[in-house]
Amino acid sequence: IAGITQAPTSQILAAGRRMTLRCTQDMRHNAMYWYRQDLGLGLRLIHYSNTAGTTGKGEVPDGYSVSRANTDDFPLTLASAVPSQTSVYFCASSDERGRGTGELFFGEGSRLTVL
């Protein structure tokens, strides 16, 4: 069982380019999340989805968009990348958002550098 798979694992991107980070889970979890992790800061939530067909904005949504066409996939798109979006991006899932004991399962991360 793979759990959560992210692609690409690493990417260097020119500013202004469009980029989609892919995320797929095989645990049939309802809730999925995208976080960014920057040195010296805690994980920051970009967007989330409670269930297929719904999405919501997190703490730092500007410049990013997501879709949730089915249970398994939750891609994150940067429409026009800027250097401040250089970060490590983690996709995560949980059985149900809001269930207190619902631990998060994380993908291995996508390291994105915008030049």
Add this chain to the structure above:
Amino acid sequence: GQNIDQPTEMTATEGAIVQINCTYQTSGFNGLFWYQQHAGEAPTFLSYNVLDGLEEKGRFSSFLSRSKGYSYLLLKELQMKDSASYLCAAMDSNYQLIWGAGTKLIIKP
């Protein structure tokens, strides 16, 4: 505002005990999580506390005091593989996780 504070870095000796503290301020409270993150890897779940007291799980224990907005993670019989960052996260009334910046734990032989 909502805030999580934990030390940036700690050093301990193999075989010893270390306690990593975390204080939190959130709008409402629905539990406190600890995650472990090795360098270059994804965070993995360690513990969840929602009631006051100590939860023990093998070499790791986690404590919560809701009245003090305080938690700690206790690691016993430290091993070299415990060298990692330990992330504290509190869940607010909207079930959003507020994350600390993490404590980098360095284990020396």
